[in-house]
Amino acid sequence: MNRIRIGAIGTGGFGLFALQQFLQVEGAELVAMAGTHREAALAVARRFGLSENMEVENLIQLDQVDLVYIATPPFLHFAQVRAALEAGKHVICEKPLALSLAQADELLQLARARDLLCVANLMQRYNPLFEAVRQLINSNVIGECLHGWFDNAAGDEGLSADHWFWDRAKSGGIFIEHGVHFFDLFEGWLGRGQVVSSQRSLRPGSGLEEQVQCVVRYGNGALINFYHGFTQPARLERQEFRLLFERGELTLEEWVPTRLRLRAVVNEEQSRRLMQFFPGARLDVLEAYSGVKRLARGRHKEFDNYQKIDLHDGLDVEKMRRYCELLRALFADQVAWIADRSHQRLITEENGRNSLAMACAATELAETNK
Structure with missing residues (x-):
């Protein structure tokens, strides 16, 4: 693999986390960093032995980069990405x-014109569970996917009242700052969708947007509900995906899905x-059928059934280890x-664009439903 020299902008806590993974890829080398002089940025310098935390404009012009x-707050992304692309x-x-x-x-037009990479860090489709679920949906093994939801009860313990996250001019709001991951994931499973309803709730006494939800209709007619609420103590955070099929139901746990039922x-x-889709999974047989009991009906269809199962996968997977992968x-x-x-x-420029389009549509529709 060719050598790839990285210049990092926005070296906070997550920037350090991601860089430690990127730099394990053969040929990757961190040659420069730019950002604030906060402790988090200094920690990156200590971790990688860089002596200088330069200005963004200077880093972008370095020949060796x-x-x-870019791991800065969202309101800085456009200008910084454009400047980097213009610098080649x-x-x-x-x-x-x-x-x-x-x-x-x-x-994206600028990146195409200059034959440059310009991707958002939407890493969810690299999860082996993503591909397994995609195969399950496409195969119709347990029938059509009819309905689903992603329920994200997130913590706000680390988000002080003056944090940029709550300022929609800086974050774009919850759908744009956070929801893009999950819009992209479901598009990979069900194809392009359309937002048909959307709402948001403001925190009493502060006016901060703390909860949003929307419904997206996908090409097969399935309606998927997305809920994000930043209201919980960190120790009570919970994320769950659920997909309803004609002959079963799938549940995924964690915002980076690790466990499946x-x-x-x-x-x-x-x-x-x-x-075959879930090799190594544990399959428990809850009930077996024979004779006339093999026949079941739903949606005015008849189904032949041999057994009722409860399948579990990923029981030994650690979320942070999977995240690093x-x-x-x-x-x-x-x-x-x-x-x-x-x-x-697997992820191209279009993923960042399409997930943002969905998030913008949900944000705009929620605005009209005040």
Whole structure:
């Protein structure tokens, strides 16, 4: 693999976390950093042995920088990404790519014109559970996907009242700052969707946007509800995905999905295929059927069923270990494209653009439903 020299902008706590993963990819080297002189930035300098924390403008112009990694607050992304692209640098930017769709389109047009990388760090599709669930949906092994929801009861313990997260001019709001991850994930499962309803709730006495929800209709007719609430003590955080099928229900836990549970009624062939999708999973048989009891009905259809199952996968997976794996996989995929433009990436520029389009649509519709 070719050498890839990274200049990092915005070296806070997450920037350090991500860089430690990127730099484990063969050929990657951190050559410069820019940002504030807060303790978090100084920690990055100590971790990687860099003596200078330079100005953003100077870093972008360095000849020895091939790729700029941007981990600043969202309101800075557009200008910083554009400046890096204009300087001929590849870019990986933390989500969202920009605060508006027009800004994102301008960035992608510039990247295409200069044959440069310009991706948002949407790493969810590198999760092996993403591909397994995609195969499950496309196969119709347990019928069509009819409905689903993502429920994100997030903590706000580390978000003081004056944090930029609450300032929509700086963050874009919860859908744009946070929801893009999950819009992209579901688009990978169900294709492009359309926001059909959206709401938001303000924190009493402060006017801060603390809860949002929207419903997206996908091409097969499935309605998916997305809820994000930043209201919990950190120790009570909880994220859960649920997908309802004609003959079963799938649950994924954690915002980076690690644990999976599938409850369904299936015949012998379907049992075999499920274990192909989820090799190594634990399959418990809750009930077996024979004779006339094999026949079941739903949605005016008849189904042949051999058994009722409860399948579990990922019981031994640690979320943070998986998170590290996904960051390394995303970076390696993008570097491979830089080295060879024929390389087919799992995440491209369009992922950042399309997920932002969905988030903007949900934000605008919520505004009309005050």
